[in-house]
Amino acid sequence: MKKILMPILVAGALVLPAACGSAKPAANDTPTTQAVVTLTQADFAPKVLAAMLAKGTFHAVSVSDDEGDKExxxxxxxxxxxxxxxxxxxxxTGEDALSVIRAGGQTYAKSPHLSEDKAKPWMKFDPKTTDPQEMLKGALIRLAQMQFATHDLVGGAAHTTAFSSAPAGEATVYTMTIDLPKAAAANALGAYMTADLATGLKGKTLPVKMTVDKDLLLTKIELEDDGAKVVSTFSKYGDPVTIAAPAAAEIA
Structure with missing residues:
Protein backbone atom coordinates (compact mmCIF):
# COMPACT_ATOMS: atom_id res chain seq x y z
CA MET A 1 0.00 0.00 0.00
CA LYS A 2 1.20 3.48 -0.80
CA LYS A 3 2.11 6.21 1.70
CA ILE A 4 -0.64 8.24 0.39
CA LEU A 5 -6.07 10.88 1.07
CA MET A 6 -24.13 25.42 -1.98
CA PRO A 7 -24.02 25.24 -5.68
CA ILE A 8 -24.21 28.76 -7.12
CA LEU A 9 -27.63 29.67 -8.49
CA VAL A 10 -27.61 30.37 -12.20
CA ALA A 11 -29.83 33.09 -13.62
CA GLY A 12 -31.50 31.80 -16.78
CA ALA A 13 -31.30 33.77 -19.99
CA LEU A 14 -34.43 35.81 -20.64
CA VAL A 15 -35.96 35.24 -24.06
CA LEU A 16 -38.32 38.08 -25.02
CA PRO A 17 -40.91 37.72 -27.81
CA ALA A 18 -40.68 40.06 -30.78
CA ALA A 19 -43.52 42.50 -31.49
CA CYS A 20 -44.85 40.23 -34.21
CA GLY A 21 -45.27 37.42 -31.72
CA SER A 22 -42.44 35.15 -32.94
CA ALA A 23 -40.11 33.70 -30.25
CA LYS A 24 -36.98 35.53 -31.41
CA PRO A 25 -34.54 37.01 -28.89
CA ALA A 26 -34.37 40.78 -28.73
CA ALA A 27 -31.38 42.14 -30.63
CA ASN A 28 -29.71 43.50 -27.50
CA ASP A 29 -30.46 40.46 -25.36
CA THR A 30 -27.57 38.06 -24.72
CA PRO A 31 -27.70 34.85 -22.66
CA THR A 32 -26.28 35.18 -19.20
CA THR A 33 -23.47 32.85 -18.17
CA GLN A 34 -22.35 31.83 -14.73
CA ALA A 35 -19.30 33.70 -13.55
CA VAL A 36 -16.43 31.78 -12.03
CA VAL A 37 -16.42 32.38 -8.29
CA THR A 38 -13.07 32.83 -6.57
CA LEU A 39 -13.19 31.56 -3.01
CA THR A 40 -11.20 32.87 -0.06
CA GLN A 41 -9.35 30.66 2.36
CA ALA A 42 -12.11 31.17 4.93
CA ASP A 43 -15.02 30.21 2.67
CA PHE A 44 -13.32 27.54 0.53
CA ALA A 45 -14.13 24.51 2.68
CA PRO A 46 -17.67 25.54 3.73
CA LYS A 47 -18.78 26.38 0.19
CA VAL A 48 -17.13 23.47 -1.63
CA LEU A 49 -18.34 20.97 0.96
CA ALA A 50 -21.85 22.45 0.76
CA ALA A 51 -21.87 22.09 -3.03
CA MET A 52 -20.71 18.48 -2.78
CA LEU A 53 -23.23 17.73 -0.03
CA ALA A 54 -26.04 19.16 -2.16
CA LYS A 55 -25.21 16.62 -4.88
CA GLY A 56 -24.99 13.81 -2.32
CA THR A 57 -22.75 11.39 -4.24
CA PHE A 58 -19.70 11.29 -6.49
CA HIS A 59 -17.17 8.95 -8.09
CA ALA A 60 -13.47 9.24 -7.26
CA VAL A 61 -10.40 7.86 -9.03
CA SER A 62 -6.99 8.32 -7.41
CA VAL A 63 -3.74 7.38 -9.11
CA SER A 64 -0.74 7.05 -6.81
CA ASP A 65 2.73 7.11 -8.36
CA ASP A 66 5.36 6.11 -5.82
CA GLU A 67 8.63 6.49 -7.75
CA GLY A 68 7.20 4.74 -10.81
CA ASP A 69 5.14 2.19 -8.89
CA LYS A 70 1.59 3.15 -9.87
CA GLU A 71 -1.69 2.01 -8.40
CA THR A 93 -3.65 -8.00 -7.33
CA GLY A 94 -2.30 -10.62 -4.96
CA GLU A 95 -0.64 -9.00 -1.94
CA ASP A 96 -1.49 -5.56 -3.34
CA ALA A 97 -5.23 -6.17 -3.56
CA LEU A 98 -7.20 -3.75 -1.41
CA SER A 99 -10.87 -2.93 -0.81
CA VAL A 100 -12.42 -0.57 1.71
CA ILE A 101 -16.03 -0.02 2.79
CA ARG A 102 -17.16 2.68 5.18
CA ALA A 103 -20.83 2.26 6.10
CA GLY A 104 -22.90 3.09 9.14
CA GLY A 105 -19.99 4.86 10.80
CA GLN A 106 -17.81 1.72 10.62
CA THR A 107 -14.81 1.02 8.39
CA TYR A 108 -13.99 -2.38 6.90
CA ALA A 109 -10.99 -3.37 4.81
CA LYS A 110 -10.07 -6.41 2.75
CA SER A 111 -6.43 -7.22 2.05
CA PRO A 112 -4.15 -10.27 2.31
CA HIS A 113 -2.17 -8.19 4.82
CA LEU A 114 -5.21 -8.17 7.11
CA SER A 115 -6.80 -11.59 6.65
CA GLU A 116 -5.73 -14.66 4.70
CA ASP A 117 -9.02 -16.41 5.41
CA LYS A 118 -10.81 -16.54 2.04
CA ALA A 119 -14.12 -17.21 3.78
CA LYS A 120 -13.66 -14.18 6.05
CA PRO A 121 -11.55 -11.71 4.05
CA TRP A 122 -12.84 -8.52 5.72
CA MET A 123 -11.46 -6.86 8.84
CA LYS A 124 -13.45 -4.43 10.98
CA PHE A 125 -11.60 -1.39 12.28
CA ASP A 126 -11.70 -1.20 16.08
CA PRO A 127 -10.12 2.03 17.35
CA LYS A 128 -10.44 0.92 20.99
CA THR A 129 -8.56 -2.38 20.75
CA THR A 130 -5.52 -2.87 22.99
CA ASP A 131 -4.35 -6.07 21.32
CA PRO A 132 -0.95 -5.30 19.70
CA GLN A 133 -1.65 -7.36 16.58
CA GLU A 134 -5.10 -5.84 16.14
CA MET A 135 -3.63 -2.36 16.67
CA LEU A 136 -1.17 -3.02 13.84
CA LYS A 137 -4.00 -4.14 11.57
CA GLY A 138 -5.91 -1.04 12.59
CA ALA A 139 -2.99 1.13 11.47
CA LEU A 140 -3.04 -0.64 8.10
CA ILE A 141 -6.78 -0.03 7.78
CA ARG A 142 -6.25 3.68 8.52
CA LEU A 143 -3.59 3.81 5.81
CA ALA A 144 -5.83 1.93 3.38
CA GLN A 145 -8.70 4.33 4.03
CA MET A 146 -6.54 7.33 3.16
CA GLN A 147 -6.17 6.09 -0.41
CA PHE A 148 -9.91 6.58 -0.97
CA ALA A 149 -10.46 9.73 1.11
CA THR A 150 -8.42 12.47 -0.56
CA HIS A 151 -11.65 14.48 -0.94
CA ASP A 152 -11.57 15.00 2.84
CA LEU A 153 -8.53 17.25 2.35
CA VAL A 154 -11.00 20.01 1.37
CA GLY A 155 -11.51 20.64 5.08
CA GLY A 156 -7.83 21.41 5.47
CA ALA A 157 -8.14 24.69 3.56
CA ALA A 158 -8.92 26.52 6.79
CA HIS A 159 -5.60 25.37 8.25
CA THR A 160 -3.03 26.37 5.65
CA THR A 161 0.27 28.22 5.73
CA ALA A 162 -0.22 29.39 2.13
CA PHE A 163 -3.33 29.82 -0.03
CA SER A 164 -3.69 31.19 -3.56
CA SER A 165 -5.90 30.75 -6.62
CA ALA A 166 -5.66 30.99 -10.39
CA PRO A 167 -8.34 30.76 -13.11
CA ALA A 168 -8.35 27.74 -15.41
CA GLY A 169 -11.08 28.25 -18.01
CA GLU A 170 -14.40 27.78 -16.26
CA ALA A 171 -12.65 26.34 -13.20
CA THR A 172 -10.31 27.66 -10.54
CA VAL A 173 -7.15 26.00 -9.25
CA TYR A 174 -6.41 26.57 -5.58
CA THR A 175 -2.87 26.00 -4.36
CA MET A 176 -2.46 25.56 -0.63
CA THR A 177 -0.11 24.14 1.97
CA ILE A 178 -2.07 22.35 4.66
CA ASP A 179 -0.75 22.33 8.22
CA LEU A 180 -1.55 18.68 8.92
CA PRO A 181 -1.18 18.76 12.75
CA LYS A 182 -3.54 21.73 13.08
CA ALA A 183 -6.04 20.41 10.54
CA ALA A 184 -6.12 16.93 12.05
CA ALA A 185 -6.36 18.27 15.60
CA ALA A 186 -9.36 20.33 14.50
CA ASN A 187 -11.00 17.20 13.02
CA ALA A 188 -11.01 18.97 9.65
CA LEU A 189 -9.62 16.10 7.56
CA GLY A 190 -12.36 13.50 8.05
CA ALA A 191 -11.29 9.96 7.24
CA TYR A 192 -8.08 11.11 5.57
CA MET A 193 -6.41 11.84 8.90
CA THR A 194 -7.95 11.72 12.36
CA ALA A 195 -7.23 13.86 15.42
CA ASP A 196 -5.51 11.08 17.36
CA LEU A 197 -2.74 11.02 14.75
CA ALA A 198 -2.00 14.74 15.05
CA THR A 199 0.48 14.38 17.92
CA GLY A 200 2.93 12.52 15.69
CA LEU A 201 2.84 15.09 12.89
CA LYS A 202 4.60 18.08 14.42
CA GLY A 203 5.66 20.49 11.68
CA LYS A 204 4.25 18.33 8.89
CA THR A 205 2.75 20.20 5.94
CA LEU A 206 1.16 18.96 2.73
CA PRO A 207 1.24 20.99 -0.53
CA VAL A 208 -2.01 20.45 -2.41
CA LYS A 209 -3.68 21.75 -5.58
CA MET A 210 -7.47 21.55 -5.74
CA THR A 211 -9.48 22.31 -8.87
CA VAL A 212 -13.05 23.52 -8.38
CA ASP A 213 -15.52 24.05 -11.23
CA LYS A 214 -17.95 26.94 -11.72
CA ASP A 215 -20.56 25.14 -9.59
CA LEU A 216 -18.02 24.94 -6.72
CA LEU A 217 -17.70 21.17 -7.14
CA LEU A 218 -14.32 19.59 -6.56
CA THR A 219 -12.98 18.03 -9.78
CA LYS A 220 -9.32 17.31 -9.06
CA ILE A 221 -6.77 17.08 -6.24
CA GLU A 222 -3.03 16.90 -6.84
CA LEU A 223 -0.53 16.31 -4.05
CA GLU A 224 2.91 14.92 -3.34
CA ASP A 225 4.00 13.38 -0.04
CA ASP A 226 7.33 11.72 0.70
CA GLY A 227 8.01 11.20 -3.00
CA ALA A 228 4.60 9.74 -3.79
CA LYS A 229 2.48 11.74 -6.24
CA VAL A 230 -1.29 11.41 -6.11
CA VAL A 231 -3.83 12.74 -8.62
CA SER A 232 -7.50 12.29 -7.70
CA THR A 233 -10.36 13.13 -10.06
CA PHE A 234 -14.00 13.49 -9.06
CA SER A 235 -17.04 13.06 -11.31
CA LYS A 236 -20.59 11.64 -11.60
CA TYR A 237 -21.96 13.99 -8.96
CA GLY A 238 -25.50 13.05 -7.96
CA ASP A 239 -25.46 9.60 -9.58
CA PRO A 240 -27.19 6.82 -7.57
CA VAL A 241 -24.80 5.05 -5.19
CA THR A 242 -25.47 2.00 -3.01
CA ILE A 243 -23.10 1.21 -0.15
CA ALA A 244 -23.52 -1.75 2.20
CA ALA A 245 -21.34 -3.26 4.90
CA PRO A 246 -19.86 -6.72 4.24
CA ALA A 247 -21.94 -9.69 5.37
CA ALA A 248 -21.27 -10.57 9.01
CA ALA A 249 -20.15 -14.07 7.95
CA GLU A 250 -17.36 -12.51 5.83
CA ILE A 251 -15.83 -10.46 8.65
CA ALA A 252 -12.86 -12.02 10.46
Missing part, protein backbone atom coordinates in the same frame (compact mmCIF):
# COMPACT_ATOMS: atom_id res chain seq x y z
CA UNK A 72 -5.25 3.19 -8.97
CA UNK A 73 -7.91 3.48 -6.28
CA UNK A 74 -11.54 3.82 -7.34
CA UNK A 75 -14.45 4.64 -5.04
CA UNK A 76 -18.10 5.62 -4.96
CA UNK A 77 -18.84 8.06 -2.17
CA UNK A 78 -22.10 9.06 -0.50
CA UNK A 79 -22.26 12.28 1.53
CA UNK A 80 -24.69 13.34 4.22
CA UNK A 81 -24.77 15.76 7.14
CA UNK A 82 -23.72 12.84 9.36
CA UNK A 83 -20.56 12.18 7.34
CA UNK A 84 -19.49 10.14 4.33
CA UNK A 85 -19.78 6.52 3.31
CA UNK A 86 -17.76 4.88 0.55
CA UNK A 87 -17.02 1.67 -1.24
CA UNK A 88 -13.71 1.39 -3.05
CA UNK A 89 -11.06 -0.95 -4.37
CA UNK A 90 -7.60 -0.80 -5.89
CA UNK A 91 -6.40 -2.28 -9.15
CA UNK A 92 -3.72 -4.21 -7.27
Missing amino acids: TYTADVKLSAAGSELSGSSDG
Whole structure:
Protein backbone atom coordinates (compact mmCIF):
# COMPACT_ATOMS: atom_id res chain seq x y z
CA MET A 1 0.00 0.00 0.00
CA LYS A 2 1.20 3.48 -0.80
CA LYS A 3 2.11 6.21 1.70
CA ILE A 4 -0.64 8.24 0.39
CA LEU A 5 -6.07 10.88 1.07
CA MET A 6 -24.13 25.42 -1.98
CA PRO A 7 -24.02 25.24 -5.68
CA ILE A 8 -24.21 28.76 -7.12
CA LEU A 9 -27.63 29.67 -8.49
CA VAL A 10 -27.61 30.37 -12.20
CA ALA A 11 -29.83 33.09 -13.62
CA GLY A 12 -31.50 31.80 -16.78
CA ALA A 13 -31.30 33.77 -19.99
CA LEU A 14 -34.43 35.81 -20.64
CA VAL A 15 -35.96 35.24 -24.06
CA LEU A 16 -38.32 38.08 -25.02
CA PRO A 17 -40.91 37.72 -27.81
CA ALA A 18 -40.68 40.06 -30.78
CA ALA A 19 -43.52 42.50 -31.49
CA CYS A 20 -44.85 40.23 -34.21
CA GLY A 21 -45.27 37.42 -31.72
CA SER A 22 -42.44 35.15 -32.94
CA ALA A 23 -40.11 33.70 -30.25
CA LYS A 24 -36.98 35.53 -31.41
CA PRO A 25 -34.54 37.01 -28.89
CA ALA A 26 -34.37 40.78 -28.73
CA ALA A 27 -31.38 42.14 -30.63
CA ASN A 28 -29.71 43.50 -27.50
CA ASP A 29 -30.46 40.46 -25.36
CA THR A 30 -27.57 38.06 -24.72
CA PRO A 31 -27.70 34.85 -22.66
CA THR A 32 -26.28 35.18 -19.20
CA THR A 33 -23.47 32.85 -18.17
CA GLN A 34 -22.35 31.83 -14.73
CA ALA A 35 -19.30 33.70 -13.55
CA VAL A 36 -16.43 31.78 -12.03
CA VAL A 37 -16.42 32.38 -8.29
CA THR A 38 -13.07 32.83 -6.57
CA LEU A 39 -13.19 31.56 -3.01
CA THR A 40 -11.20 32.87 -0.06
CA GLN A 41 -9.35 30.66 2.36
CA ALA A 42 -12.11 31.17 4.93
CA ASP A 43 -15.02 30.21 2.67
CA PHE A 44 -13.32 27.54 0.53
CA ALA A 45 -14.13 24.51 2.68
CA PRO A 46 -17.67 25.54 3.73
CA LYS A 47 -18.78 26.38 0.19
CA VAL A 48 -17.13 23.47 -1.63
CA LEU A 49 -18.34 20.97 0.96
CA ALA A 50 -21.85 22.45 0.76
CA ALA A 51 -21.87 22.09 -3.03
CA MET A 52 -20.71 18.48 -2.78
CA LEU A 53 -23.23 17.73 -0.03
CA ALA A 54 -26.04 19.16 -2.16
CA LYS A 55 -25.21 16.62 -4.88
CA GLY A 56 -24.99 13.81 -2.32
CA THR A 57 -22.75 11.39 -4.24
CA PHE A 58 -19.70 11.29 -6.49
CA HIS A 59 -17.17 8.95 -8.09
CA ALA A 60 -13.47 9.24 -7.26
CA VAL A 61 -10.40 7.86 -9.03
CA SER A 62 -6.99 8.32 -7.41
CA VAL A 63 -3.74 7.38 -9.11
CA SER A 64 -0.74 7.05 -6.81
CA ASP A 65 2.73 7.11 -8.36
CA ASP A 66 5.36 6.11 -5.82
CA GLU A 67 8.63 6.49 -7.75
CA GLY A 68 7.20 4.74 -10.81
CA ASP A 69 5.14 2.19 -8.89
CA LYS A 70 1.59 3.15 -9.87
CA GLU A 71 -1.69 2.01 -8.40
CA THR A 72 -5.25 3.19 -8.97
CA TYR A 73 -7.91 3.48 -6.28
CA THR A 74 -11.54 3.82 -7.34
CA ALA A 75 -14.45 4.64 -5.04
CA ASP A 76 -18.10 5.62 -4.96
CA VAL A 77 -18.84 8.06 -2.17
CA LYS A 78 -22.10 9.06 -0.50
CA LEU A 79 -22.26 12.28 1.53
CA SER A 80 -24.69 13.34 4.22
CA ALA A 81 -24.77 15.76 7.14
CA ALA A 82 -23.72 12.84 9.36
CA GLY A 83 -20.56 12.18 7.34
CA SER A 84 -19.49 10.14 4.33
CA GLU A 85 -19.78 6.52 3.31
CA LEU A 86 -17.76 4.88 0.55
CA SER A 87 -17.02 1.67 -1.24
CA GLY A 88 -13.71 1.39 -3.05
CA SER A 89 -11.06 -0.95 -4.37
CA SER A 90 -7.60 -0.80 -5.89
CA ASP A 91 -6.40 -2.28 -9.15
CA GLY A 92 -3.72 -4.21 -7.27
CA THR A 93 -3.65 -8.00 -7.33
CA GLY A 94 -2.30 -10.62 -4.96
CA GLU A 95 -0.64 -9.00 -1.94
CA ASP A 96 -1.49 -5.56 -3.34
CA ALA A 97 -5.23 -6.17 -3.56
CA LEU A 98 -7.20 -3.75 -1.41
CA SER A 99 -10.87 -2.93 -0.81
CA VAL A 100 -12.42 -0.57 1.71
CA ILE A 101 -16.03 -0.02 2.79
CA ARG A 102 -17.16 2.68 5.18
CA ALA A 103 -20.83 2.26 6.10
CA GLY A 104 -22.90 3.09 9.14
CA GLY A 105 -19.99 4.86 10.80
CA GLN A 106 -17.81 1.72 10.62
CA THR A 107 -14.81 1.02 8.39
CA TYR A 108 -13.99 -2.38 6.90
CA ALA A 109 -10.99 -3.37 4.81
CA LYS A 110 -10.07 -6.41 2.75
CA SER A 111 -6.43 -7.22 2.05
CA PRO A 112 -4.15 -10.27 2.31
CA HIS A 113 -2.17 -8.19 4.82
CA LEU A 114 -5.21 -8.17 7.11
CA SER A 115 -6.80 -11.59 6.65
CA GLU A 116 -5.73 -14.66 4.70
CA ASP A 117 -9.02 -16.41 5.41
CA LYS A 118 -10.81 -16.54 2.04
CA ALA A 119 -14.12 -17.21 3.78
CA LYS A 120 -13.66 -14.18 6.05
CA PRO A 121 -11.55 -11.71 4.05
CA TRP A 122 -12.84 -8.52 5.72
CA MET A 123 -11.46 -6.86 8.84
CA LYS A 124 -13.45 -4.43 10.98
CA PHE A 125 -11.60 -1.39 12.28
CA ASP A 126 -11.70 -1.20 16.08
CA PRO A 127 -10.12 2.03 17.35
CA LYS A 128 -10.44 0.92 20.99
CA THR A 129 -8.56 -2.38 20.75
CA THR A 130 -5.52 -2.87 22.99
CA ASP A 131 -4.35 -6.07 21.32
CA PRO A 132 -0.95 -5.30 19.70
CA GLN A 133 -1.65 -7.36 16.58
CA GLU A 134 -5.10 -5.84 16.14
CA MET A 135 -3.63 -2.36 16.67
CA LEU A 136 -1.17 -3.02 13.84
CA LYS A 137 -4.00 -4.14 11.57
CA GLY A 138 -5.91 -1.04 12.59
CA ALA A 139 -2.99 1.13 11.47
CA LEU A 140 -3.04 -0.64 8.10
CA ILE A 141 -6.78 -0.03 7.78
CA ARG A 142 -6.25 3.68 8.52
CA LEU A 143 -3.59 3.81 5.81
CA ALA A 144 -5.83 1.93 3.38
CA GLN A 145 -8.70 4.33 4.03
CA MET A 146 -6.54 7.33 3.16
CA GLN A 147 -6.17 6.09 -0.41
CA PHE A 148 -9.91 6.58 -0.97
CA ALA A 149 -10.46 9.73 1.11
CA THR A 150 -8.42 12.47 -0.56
CA HIS A 151 -11.65 14.48 -0.94
CA ASP A 152 -11.57 15.00 2.84
CA LEU A 153 -8.53 17.25 2.35
CA VAL A 154 -11.00 20.01 1.37
CA GLY A 155 -11.51 20.64 5.08
CA GLY A 156 -7.83 21.41 5.47
CA ALA A 157 -8.14 24.69 3.56
CA ALA A 158 -8.92 26.52 6.79
CA HIS A 159 -5.60 25.37 8.25
CA THR A 160 -3.03 26.37 5.65
CA THR A 161 0.27 28.22 5.73
CA ALA A 162 -0.22 29.39 2.13
CA PHE A 163 -3.33 29.82 -0.03
CA SER A 164 -3.69 31.19 -3.56
CA SER A 165 -5.90 30.75 -6.62
CA ALA A 166 -5.66 30.99 -10.39
CA PRO A 167 -8.34 30.76 -13.11
CA ALA A 168 -8.35 27.74 -15.41
CA GLY A 169 -11.08 28.25 -18.01
CA GLU A 170 -14.40 27.78 -16.26
CA ALA A 171 -12.65 26.34 -13.20
CA THR A 172 -10.31 27.66 -10.54
CA VAL A 173 -7.15 26.00 -9.25
CA TYR A 174 -6.41 26.57 -5.58
CA THR A 175 -2.87 26.00 -4.36
CA MET A 176 -2.46 25.56 -0.63
CA THR A 177 -0.11 24.14 1.97
CA ILE A 178 -2.07 22.35 4.66
CA ASP A 179 -0.75 22.33 8.22
CA LEU A 180 -1.55 18.68 8.92
CA PRO A 181 -1.18 18.76 12.75
CA LYS A 182 -3.54 21.73 13.08
CA ALA A 183 -6.04 20.41 10.54
CA ALA A 184 -6.12 16.93 12.05
CA ALA A 185 -6.36 18.27 15.60
CA ALA A 186 -9.36 20.33 14.50
CA ASN A 187 -11.00 17.20 13.02
CA ALA A 188 -11.01 18.97 9.65
CA LEU A 189 -9.62 16.10 7.56
CA GLY A 190 -12.36 13.50 8.05
CA ALA A 191 -11.29 9.96 7.24
CA TYR A 192 -8.08 11.11 5.57
CA MET A 193 -6.41 11.84 8.90
CA THR A 194 -7.95 11.72 12.36
CA ALA A 195 -7.23 13.86 15.42
CA ASP A 196 -5.51 11.08 17.36
CA LEU A 197 -2.74 11.02 14.75
CA ALA A 198 -2.00 14.74 15.05
CA THR A 199 0.48 14.38 17.92
CA GLY A 200 2.93 12.52 15.69
CA LEU A 201 2.84 15.09 12.89
CA LYS A 202 4.60 18.08 14.42
CA GLY A 203 5.66 20.49 11.68
CA LYS A 204 4.25 18.33 8.89
CA THR A 205 2.75 20.20 5.94
CA LEU A 206 1.16 18.96 2.73
CA PRO A 207 1.24 20.99 -0.53
CA VAL A 208 -2.01 20.45 -2.41
CA LYS A 209 -3.68 21.75 -5.58
CA MET A 210 -7.47 21.55 -5.74
CA THR A 211 -9.48 22.31 -8.87
CA VAL A 212 -13.05 23.52 -8.38
CA ASP A 213 -15.52 24.05 -11.23
CA LYS A 214 -17.95 26.94 -11.72
CA ASP A 215 -20.56 25.14 -9.59
CA LEU A 216 -18.02 24.94 -6.72
CA LEU A 217 -17.70 21.17 -7.14
CA LEU A 218 -14.32 19.59 -6.56
CA THR A 219 -12.98 18.03 -9.78
CA LYS A 220 -9.32 17.31 -9.06
CA ILE A 221 -6.77 17.08 -6.24
CA GLU A 222 -3.03 16.90 -6.84
CA LEU A 223 -0.53 16.31 -4.05
CA GLU A 224 2.91 14.92 -3.34
CA ASP A 225 4.00 13.38 -0.04
CA ASP A 226 7.33 11.72 0.70
CA GLY A 227 8.01 11.20 -3.00
CA ALA A 228 4.60 9.74 -3.79
CA LYS A 229 2.48 11.74 -6.24
CA VAL A 230 -1.29 11.41 -6.11
CA VAL A 231 -3.83 12.74 -8.62
CA SER A 232 -7.50 12.29 -7.70
CA THR A 233 -10.36 13.13 -10.06
CA PHE A 234 -14.00 13.49 -9.06
CA SER A 235 -17.04 13.06 -11.31
CA LYS A 236 -20.59 11.64 -11.60
CA TYR A 237 -21.96 13.99 -8.96
CA GLY A 238 -25.50 13.05 -7.96
CA ASP A 239 -25.46 9.60 -9.58
CA PRO A 240 -27.19 6.82 -7.57
CA VAL A 241 -24.80 5.05 -5.19
CA THR A 242 -25.47 2.00 -3.01
CA ILE A 243 -23.10 1.21 -0.15
CA ALA A 244 -23.52 -1.75 2.20
CA ALA A 245 -21.34 -3.26 4.90
CA PRO A 246 -19.86 -6.72 4.24
CA ALA A 247 -21.94 -9.69 5.37
CA ALA A 248 -21.27 -10.57 9.01
CA ALA A 249 -20.15 -14.07 7.95
CA GLU A 250 -17.36 -12.51 5.83
CA ILE A 251 -15.83 -10.46 8.65
CA ALA A 252 -12.86 -12.02 10.46
